[in-house]
Amino acid sequence: MPALAFARAVVLLALALALPAAGAGKSVLLLQQDDDAWLSYQAFYAGFQGALAREYGADVMIYREVLDLSRFPGAPYRDALRRWYTVKYQAIRVDAIVAVGPAALTFALSARRDIWPGVPTVFAGGDRETLAIAERGAATGRMLQFETPKSIALARTLFPRTRNLAIVGDRDLTQTFFPTFDESLDRLAGELRVIDLRGLAMATLLERVAALPPDTIVHCTIFSLDGDGQRFVPRDALARIAAASNAPIFGDIDSYMGTGAVGGQMSSTRAFGAAIANHLAPVLHGALPAEPPPGGTNSWSTPVVDWRAIRRFGVDPARLPAGIEIRYREPSVWEEHRPALLGVAAAFLVLLGLVIRLLRERRQRIVAEQEASARFTELARANRISAAGELAASVVHDLGQPLAAIQSNVESMELLLEADPPRLEEARAALADVRRDDQRAADVIGRLRSLFHKSEPRRERVFVESVVNDVTRMAEGVARRKGVTVEADLDPAPMVVDADVVQLQQVLINLLLNALDAIPDGTGHRRVAIVARHATGGVIRVAVGDSGPGIPDDERARIFEPFYTTKSKGTGVGLAIVKRIVESYGTQVAVGVSPLGGAEFSFVLPSAEAAP
Numbered sequence: 213m214p215a216l217a218f219a220r221a222v223v224l225l226a227l228a229l230a231l232p233a234a235g236a237g238k239s240v241l242l243l244q245q246d247d248d249a250w251l252s253y254q255a256f257y258a259g260f261q262g263a264l265a266r267e268y269g270a271d272v273m274i275y276r277e278v279l280d281l282s283r284f285p286g287a288p289y290r291d292a293l294r295r296w297y298t299v300k301y302q303a304i305r306v307d308a309i310v311a312v313g314p315a316a317l318t319f320a321l322s323a324r325r326d327i328w329p330g331v332p333t334v335f336a337g338g339d340r341e342t343l344a345i346a347e348r349g350a351a352t353g354r355m356l357q358f359e360t361p362k363s364i365a366l367a368r369t370l371f372p373r374t375r376n377l378a379i380v381g382d383r384d385l386t387q388t389f390f391p392t393f394d395e396s397l398d399r400l401a402g403e404l405r406v407i408d409l410r411g412l413a414m415a416t417l418l419e420r421v422a423a424l425p426p427d428t429i430v431h432c433t434i435f436s437l438d439g440d441g442q443r444f445v446p447r448d449a450l451a452r453i454a455a456a457s458n459a460p461i462f463g464d465i466d467s468y469m470g471t472g473a474v475g476g477q478m479s480s481t482r483a484f485g486a487a488i489a490n491h492l493a494p495v496l497h498g499a500l501p502a503e504p505p506p507g508g509t510n511s512w513s514t515p516v517v518d519w520r521a522i523r524r525f526g527v528d529p530a531r532l533p534a535g536i537e538i539r540y541r542e543p544s545v546w547e548e549h550r551p552a553l554l555g556v557a558a559a560f561l562v563l564l565g566l567v568i569r570l571l572r573e574r575r576q577r578i579v580a581e582q583e584a585s586a587r588f589t590e591l592a593r594a595n596r597i598s599a600a601g602e603l604a605a606s607v608v609h610d611l612g613q614p615l616a617a618i619q620s621n622v623e624s625m626e627l628l629l630e631a632d633p634p635r636l637e638e639a640r641a642a643l644a645d646v647r648r649d650d651q652r653a654a655d656v657i658g659r660l661r662s663l664f665h666k667s668e669p670r671r672e673r674v675f676v677e678s679v680v681n682d683v684t685r686m687a688e689g690v691a692r693r694k695g696v697t698v699e700a701d702l703d704p705a706p707m708v709v710d711a712d713v714v715q716l717q718q719v720l721i722n723l724l725l726n727a728l729d730a731i732p733d734g735t736g737h738r739r740v741a742i743v744a745r746h747a748t749g750g751v752i753r754v755a756v757g758d759s760g761p762g763i764p765d766d767e768r769a770r771i772f773e774p775f776y777t778t779k780s781k782g783t784g785v786g787l788a789i790v791k792r793i794v795e796s797y798g799t800q801v802a803v804g805v806s807p808l809g810g811a812e813f814s815f816v817l818p819s820a821e822a823a824p
């Protein structure tokens with residue numbers, strides 16, 4: 213049909229004109245044996261394309277064809293592919309063909325004959341046949357040599373008690389990247405007992421690997437087809453096998469990492485892809501490839517382990533060979549968050565420092581308070597004791613002498629009067645001595661009495677509120693220890709009196725101490741109140757009340773008597789002193805009932821402002 217042939221020629225011409233001029237750039241046809249689901253092909257392509265782009269930039273165009281020959285091995289399929297590519301690439305000038313995988317190479321050479329005669333062809337990995345092809349000069353390329361012996365050696369280093377080597381993978385390894393595996397198996401195993409699990413159905417295999425004898429390691433070549441003829445993506449198959457296996461699994465292909473495999477001498481197909489790109493570069497320029505020579509092999513491998521699997525099988529990390537690559541090691545919290553943790557630690561230290569300082573200050577304050585309250589109690593007690601001591605010493609000393617003299621004169625008088633005849637003159641003289649001594653004793657008592665009256669206070673202007681506040685503060689520690697609240701209820705108007713500030717303090721200290729003493733231990737209201745207010749008649753009324761038991765009516769007079777006390781360690785002079793001091797201001801101490809429920813001691817002092 214000449215019309216149709218003409219139309220076809222026109223279309224092809226138009227397509228050809230739309231293409232860049234021949235020689236402007238290079239075109240590479242990459243024929244990939246298996247599907248992209250095989251991660252190793254993806255990695256290969258990434259490495260290949262990256263390296264080629266570095267060499268040629270935008271000047272190279274890669275056409276990639278996924279042949280999928282493992283899953284579709286039939287000749288009719290390959291024929292159909294060839295016909296399809298004849299049409300597809302009719303208008304494309306292909307400068308080089310790259311065949312990834314041995315089956316891809318076989319296909320490439322037959323397609324080259326029909327479609328791309330004379331186009332240089334580069335192989336990437338292959339089998340024995342590939343090497344023969346290389347020898348015939350039909351193609352150049354690089355073999356990928358998996359380093360199974362090194363993988364098994366690594367396995368035995370990590371598991372030194374290994375006695376069995378289980379083999380997992382395809383029964384038929386021709387047309388794969390493992391051309392020599394079968395014949396080298398004996399050498400690989402050495403003295404290890406081989407458990408060959410190849411060619412089993414997946415389900416059976418999973419059962420077998422779950423029940424492997426102790427001290428077994430598993431090696432996986434490539435698993436793409438099981439005994440039932442079911443196809444698998446090798447990496448996915450390995451993940452299933454690793455999940456079921458009770459023994460550690462090793463392999464040689466980098467894309468197996470992360471499936472649960474422990475590791476191995478892992479060849480990187482990405483590095484292999486880059487090496488093929490480098491091999492291709494001079495070929496594209498029409499030159500012979502540089503070293504290594506065609507067919508040269510390399511493993512592009514490095515020892516790698518999966519840290520999680522190492523942990524799962526309890527491998528001592530000290531067994532890991534120096535320089536081995538460890539993957540999937542979760543950084544410790546410390547490694548991952550070091551700056552944040554350092555910050556937190558620093559903040560914690562600062563806070564700790566502050567807390568220590570605050571605690572120290574608090575301790576110092578408590579010690580100071582304890583010392584202050586101890587001084588306060590001592591002051592009050594010393595006050596009483598010295599008053600009592602003063603009295604007692606005077607009485608003992610000043611009355612002791614005349615009383616002793618009276619005693620001895622009376623005794624001698626008895627003798628003088630009992631004499632026969634009674635010696636009246638001498639007795640009279642002794643009687644005169646008794647009278648004289650009695651007078652001395654009376655003088656002593658008189659002097660003591662005048663001593664009380666004589667304590668003429670120093671009068672000055674005193675702010676009652678400041679005395680109350682001072683005393684309340686002094687009593688704080690004692691009050692806190694007893695669990696008593698001391699309240700000061702002060703008139704907002706200033707309260708000034710003419711008084712001796714020390715005496716006023718003594719009065720309040722004694723009353724406050726008695727009030728604190730009066731509150732029994734235990735729960736309930738535990739309060740003491742000092743109330744100071746202006747009162748009618750130009751006076752200031754000061755009252756100390758408590759929530760103690762109060763004072764029975766019949767005791768109210770007695771409590772002011774010197775030496776009257778109901779306390780085991782009391783002196784009985786506190787209230788006597790209070791009474792004396794208050795009376796020296798021309799006023800009285802009143803005893804009543806406090807609004808707090810206990811006793812209230814109160815007195816008034818003339819307000820200094822009110823005084824003329």
Ligand code: ADP
Nearest residue numbers: 726727730771777778782783784785786787811
């Ligand atoms: P002391 O306190 O050494 O006993 P005081 O002369 O100060 O001597 O007190 C005499 C007595 O008065 C006390 O032992 C106590 O029985 C009674 N007394 C004083 N103040 C109060 C008070 N606020 N409540 C109840 N009883 C009190």
